[in-house]
Amino acid sequence: MSVVLADGNNGTNGTKRHLSSCPNYSHFGNRDVGQMILESSITGNMGSRSIKYDSGVHRKNMAMIVIMHELPFTFVDYEYVKYSYTSLVPEIKCVSRNTSQADILKIYKREKRKLFNLLQSLPGRVCLTSDMWTSIISDGYIILTAHYIDEDWVLQKKNLNFCFMPPPHSSVAIAEKISALLGSWNLDKKLFSNTLDNASANDTFVGIFKNTLRIKDALLVGGDFFHMRCCAHILNLMVQNGLKEIEKIIDKVRDSIKFVKRSQSRKKKFLDCATQLAIDYKKGLVQDVVTRWNSTYLMIESTLYYRNVFAHLALSDTNYVFCPELEEWNQVEYVFKFLKIFYDLTNIFYGAKYPTINLFFHGMWKIQALLKDELKNLNHFIRSMASKMQLKLDKY
Template structure:
């Protein structure tokens, strides 16, 4: 800003092309000796002050008028924001939606929804929005519909392409399927795939989840599985199907001409559930369950139980109540009862606890003896179930040797009590019904022969053993590029407990078999009971397959 010029010098009006209202109060001097305006400086018509004019920018002019002649600054001369032009503070306060930072945060929110099984509505929750605002005030969270219709589907498509690119390299693929029902009583079938990569890594993917509106007949199941094989380009992968023991799954495998193996974990559960129905054991479980439930519901009894545990030097463990769908929870319930039995009996006999509980039951010595027999008889089944559940890569090579060992463990002996005899007989009867097909037995025995831990096949007769070796030798000769087997770690304690020391001298390969799909039901919750089937498919797929960096 420069001082005023002589009042004799005439201030020419601004050219008509300068249409801003501010030019009502400003003009230009004429260049000396020329018929041109000096547009390097605008001149205030009130005080004749020259103000540097940068061509098109009237900020300095408005500032001068505001500071020295505010009475001239009418509403007409105040700058009105162009609706299409954002203010500088707005530009600096938010990220453009297409900026790399904004897109990265949006992708992370989508990953959060998918990996943690959160409802889409989480982006509308006040607490979540406040968290993002605190972490990054410049980020504007997109709408729920934007995630539903754009972000999650795009993330799904990208992840699906990665899974297909990885799986196309596999030579053989095992698929498993699991039917489940949502809280909205809608039926779904989820299909998973398992294979060994070229660098000998065990990989597992959820492929798809489909709503099933028809009855779950074998024909409908095989139709869905055939679509899976076609969509995921598995027709040349020598697909093996692993399912539970349901008759419709067996029919589907036959109709689709799939190589079929029944899930061993499901087999163990069926045999054990049959044992739990033995009359004497069922009555015992009912009484133990009633006592455990009483301690869960009574704060007084639970308080006195803790005091008795402390006095008797027992661990402060809570009693366990069994769950109908998991047979091993019944085993855990009885085992915990036996562990805490002295404290339980002492507590139940306390007048303070029995007050008002006339129908409170206690267990006598016979009940305690039966509980000990039940735990002893079911211990091999418990070990096998735990092994198949906790093994990071459960393998088909485990099925035949463990099944054979369980049948041996369930052979009756002279010293068995009536309860032990009944439990063993129930389990043996059920196990003998499984894995009787010649094709299935050949698969199981061949897998065991290829695993150095079980290659001796001691559970087979000499003739059966030689037949399996002959088949393995012939197939190995035809596979030019598969000449070596991977090494694995020494068998863990549970495997030793089940199979004995004769299986602990070697190490070997580990090829994956079926792992029961268990988290699909968590997708459709009370807050997400109206999810469309395609959204359920996308969320289940991403929850299992999307890889995010560990923090």
């Protein structure tokens, strides 16, 4: 820090020369606070950077806030959102939700046009992934995702469409919908493969879709490698088939977590039990999504951590009747260890930033070797689980 003398022998000329040569460190906006004070002492006015209001920049920023944080259009109409901006810039023109919606639609069209041009310029082909599901209010949705290698040999993933899919969800309707969506991207002749889950309707859909592309002479190798089955979904079906063997025990684990989470008083009682047993309760309880086996695996992991707490809770709360018996806990623990390889492989197959097709064979070979060993296991229920999983693997 420089020191400027200001006694009787040093007037304002020295101060002015110092201000013109001293580096301007940014401690207050773009100005150094010390320099601003010095400038004020000379001119009588505290120097500050004026804020220039640009309505176009403001509208763009508001649209990006809604997009990036997945907020409703009404966000821009919130009273204190408006107040926070007008308190900073009184002359600001607050954006309405209709204006915000229009701005977001403009951004979407602009980004779609950029992606369209990029896909057309690709020297290689595009691998397509499509999926469908039904919301909690029974509305159907479909999503198309494109995977491709860019000019720098980096794997890229872009969501092309996410849209409403009205019934019927038949193979013919799916084929028509996807053909129409791809037509808007002009990708008919740039497709290499289409990865789908293993729903029966998808097999028929692929046949119809391939015939459409065959007419346009758009298939490589006659379409032999066009239909790719989702490896993660195959693993999910395999494990779900095996978990049926201990379905009643898994239900007890699931009901135990629901019991604790159902009211605040039960949560407190559960935490009190953990405290008495000197068990750290910060880990938390995971409730699974029934259709996602890997979430069931995480649920089992969290429950095993608190198995002694659940046992203690069963003694202190007569309403808790879901606690597994000692032998059932042992079975859950054995299953948890048995499924570790499936969980790790599922996480690998879920990867979106790297190719996974080259990892498939080695991963499934490990699964096959494990099942072969477990078919000889002396534990009856593990042997039965492995048998059911092997049947599902053989199917694919």
